[in-house]
Amino acid sequence: MNHPLTPETSDVPLAPGLRLPLSQQSRLSPEAVAEINAIADKYPDRLAGTLPALYIAQREFGFLSLAAMKEVAAALGVPEGHVYGVATFYTMFRKRPVGRFHLQVCTNLCCALNGAAELMKKVAEKTGAIPGGGATGDGMWSLEPVECLASCGSAPCLQVNEAVYDEFVDEAKLEAILDACRRGDYSPWGK
């Protein structure tokens, strides 16, 4: 079970790594609301729009604060409690801010057999991020152990933000991935 942390309210001080102040981020943009409505209308029931809408809110807010969840509920016209329940059930909905580059190392069995623990240690050393400990002071990195990413044959593997999904990650490859992030070859979180 994904025991949820209480999500941050919209008026707590900013954590490092959050790009826009929450004071400017208590509302979804009109484009996002339109996008949510367009998606929700494609399904037989608007409730089905909950997961896609939470992804859109996460993209806009950087993470799902309580304010973001309330906005999603309002846009879809569904109960706030439902949105909170869904947002806290799924691990890919971030309830806390992450760094510009959120590094996710698979630690499940197949990766563990091929050096996932070693990789985790190296990523932590090279970035200064603490596994599961939120963003680094400069807001650049965050690091998290995750469960199977379906890349077991080319273990160990590492996911960067939502997209870059790398295989057979040894030290040289890791260095290349981190360099690509530093250079800005990969899009930062939410972009």
Place this chain on the structure above:
Amino acid sequence: MSMAHIRVKPDPQRYSFDGFGSAQYPNLMLLGAGDLDNWTLKTYRDKWEGYQALGRALKMEPSAVTAEVKVSDLRGRGGAGFRTGLKWTFMPKDTPERKLTRYVVCNGDEGEPGTFKDRAILEYNPHQLIEGMIIAAWAMQCRMGFIYLRGEFGWLVDKLDAALQQARDAGFLGKDILGTGWDFDLLTYRGAGAYICGEETALLNSLEGRRGEPRVKPPFPAQVGAFGQPTTVNNVETLAAVPAILRMGGAQYARIGTPGNTGTRIYSLSGHIKRPGLYELPLGLPLDFIMNDLAGGSSTGRKIKAVIPGGSSAPLFDAKDFDCPMDFDTVKARGSMAGSGGIIVMDDATCMVRTTLRLTHFYAHESCGQCTPCREGCNWMEMILNRIEHGEGRPGDLALLESLPPRINMRTLCPLGDAACGPVESAITKFRAEFEHHISHKACLACAGA
């Protein structure tokens, strides 16, 4: 999603994409795997006879299509091995008084540790899945279908959306498909990181925008499924096999493999194996032949000690079962399950206590929390294993650990609890000495021997 996604193809010397594609071991689903440009409609039609099976199916009566799949004796590749043709017949038909809305849903929530086959179909050959879904929808007379992918496959959702648009533009989806007067369209849906959504009723809840908690059965999805309507849920690989069946005919397909376990399936090989990756092979080949002769044996030069034959939920095999023919029935008779076809190989320096702890941690983390035996039991198993692994095991711990699976097994709404018990029970039965050594010596037997 606007994020740059850079795909680098792993070295084919190091990684297998498709198996062999020979007359003996035909490739029916992993067509063009490894080629990043293979996914387009044009390649699928020009190179792989794409959408010809659909043309053939639409000239047949829907019931004749189901009959053809029944003749092929195709069994579900998601894990349970249920007969696909039979599953399709569970869908209620229209009556003169009532026209039903029926849905076909593709289960692409590939999350079983050790399994990565669906991802390859989605990445390299998505049109075969789409064609399979359209044929399945015709057979069951659905007007809408959904492809549910796990959240981590966000980039594949984008690719699939592009492939769906190509199919729509070519007239294979949408209104009046190929002049039959029948309308059908497909929508993708992206999960958000929950292993439990691979269970079909949890998937349906998630598809409806809810928490992915399995439902009480009955009613089964064929009666009350997505959005309250009759629904059939099939795995990606199962649906991708359907065009192959229509291309060659059900009887010809049934000649591949062994009687009752027909066709090819995609094995995912991982762990301590020399050439890991995907191998599309006929059912019924022996495990040691696949591991040693085809995939090169152990990658570490050490002896192979244990193998998980069907994804992490399958009980472990030790050396005496390595000759097991890999079909649903024999693997089951040997006390494990063919499951999702994920073969995880472990050499003799692998600590079984740590392995079991790692898998149990996964199930404890992924339990949805609905049923007490699974929610509490998995956490208890993890806590006890954690103690044993870290040299804090107590004399009664092994007995305590063994007392838990019988209290979880078959006492929950879905098979996640049972899946958590398989590795624990089989590891203790087959590698008891390692657990005892951990408790009595506060040290690891496997690591000491390494």
